[in-house]
Amino acid sequence: MTTNVTSETWPSLDRHQSRDHEPTPYELKLARTLEEIFSTEGHDLADVIAGLNARQVATFDGSPWTEESFRAEMRRLGA
Numbered sequence: 001m002t003t004n005v006t007s008e009t010w011p012s013l014d015r016h017q018s019r020d021h022e023p024t025p026y027e028l029k030l031a032r033t034l035e036e037i038f039s040t041e042g043h044d045l046a047d048v049i050a051g052l053n054a055r056q057v058a059t060f061d062g063s064p065w066t067e068e069s070f071r072a073e074m075r076r077l078g079a
Helices: 025-040 045-054 067-077
Strands: none
Touching: 025 045, 045 067
């Protein structure tokens, strides 16, 4: 038996429902760079830090990335 799923069956979901603001240019650049690193270099934290620093994508305050600063930034951004 096939069930038809309609908007009446499922509630509407906003793909950005947990977002409280539009991404800033910094957030967009960080997200794009992380996607690139994940797809070309790996998912290990050391790979991510090295990739961000090699691409000269600095932290919000302009410092090079460390494991500690990356974790703190992901917490701040709610990731």
